Amino acid sequence: MGTIKSNEFLKNLYKYLDSQRNQGTYVIQFFNAAGSRYFEMPPSYSNRTNGALEAERRYVKDRSLTAEIKNSFPNPINRDGLATFIDRNLPTNKLAACMAEFGIPSGAQLDKAKFAHALAVQFSRFVTTPGDDVNNEVWEMYQTLLEGQPISADDISGPRYAGDDVLVELVGRRHEADCYEIIHHEWKLQNRGTCEWHDRKLVLVNQTEIHPRPLKTVIPVPDTRPGEFTKIATDIDARGFEGNFECKWEMRDADGENCFPNKRWDFNIRIQVTFHTSNEGDTRG
Template sequence: MGKIRSYEFLNKLYGFLDNQQNQGTYVIEFFRAAGSPYFVMPATYKGRTSEALEGERHYAKDRPLTSEIKESFPNPIDLDGLAAFISKNLSEDKLAACMTEFGIPSAATREKDKFARALAVQFGLFVTSSEDDVDNAVWGIYQTLLAGQPISADDVSGPRNPGDDVYVELEGRYHAADCYEIIHHEWKLQNRGKIPWENRRLVLVNQADIHPRPVQTIIPIPDARPGEHIKIATDIDARGFEGEYECRWEMQDANGENCFPNKRWDFNIRIHVAFNAMAGGEERG
């Protein structure tokens, strides 16, 4: 679904959460659930009106998170607290519409707690990014959770190196193939940060657990300056296997450290392999 800004995210979600007096109190409660003491809830009802909280409500209307506000959140954010806040206030009768609003296909399994956690993880991306508009990764995060792969608070901490950032084109991350095919997958990356990439590589981190396996499990990443676009690719031999698979990757530095623990799902590839008696041995990209 492309990019989304923090205030767009908060505004979308506000329309689906119950027990929220107004956008001002909503922003305060949301921030505090995620661990930020930046805003304090007024003690009196008069202090909680939309007029009294005009400044706060704009963060769910048209104002991006400032650097000062981002720094007020713990690193990582209180992921459990925020997910619990969202789940508590998202009623079952609004769940389907809310999921659709954030790009979840209507046919997807509906699990409110996992969806709430996916939304909390997405908000963590706003806090840790140097920009305010980030990739809308809710669907990818939700798929990761549905697959039984937990996402902890440490996974939503900022990048390993301050000022580092990456954009991964999300199109083409899902492949449907028959069990006679060799799949060709290509990643399109951009160095969105402020530091150059040197001696990095993309590493398959669950190679012992999956079939089919990529031909290359370690892919060198060309050095890239801030703003530069690059492409890397690998082939995946699907022959002889049927089922649903996910290849999990991470970008590592020269010391084998994960450069982006908060974006580990962005590099993943999902594959559905089925037997097709009419298939030949074509390569699909």
């Protein structure tokens, strides 16, 4: 999937949750579970109608999260509380359909608790991103959790520099390759924040864990002003090993610090390598 907005996320999830009186009460309970008290549940049931809660339900219909609302959440958000809320209200018989709604392919393992945590981390992106249009990384987050890898507070707490943001084009993030192919991968990046990028680089952080070998493991990122696009690329040697691999990358500053600990999956590349003797030596772009 591509990008998603906060109201689209909330609306798509609302369709599958039970025990929700209406969209207005849903928004209040959802925000409260994530640690925000910007909206409070009215004590009287007569004040819990959609009409009475029109301001709240607009965040499902067509309204982006305001800066004031984002600031009402803790940093990081209460991921466990939000995941518990989703897990408790998502019926098992709707799990597969809800997973498909958020881009998880059919046939993937069904684990409601881990899926709920992946959704909670995805929501944290809306809170920490200056804009309201973020990459849908639910599938990548879900795979990370299925593999037994933790998602830390750094992964959801926001960028290193206030106002910094990046949008990574999702097209071409996955490759299928033969064992002896040289794969060409290109990243198209947009500086979506308010910070100018200077002396930055993309760095491969898990070379010892994977067999594919990028020909460049440190790639300079051109200086990029807010709103501008830039492209960087590398070739990757499959090196004769079959399997499914994830090349993990970080954008780092001149001091070697990770600029986007909250975008752990955005720069990564997944490669499925299969042995085909007839295609040995091919290069795929």
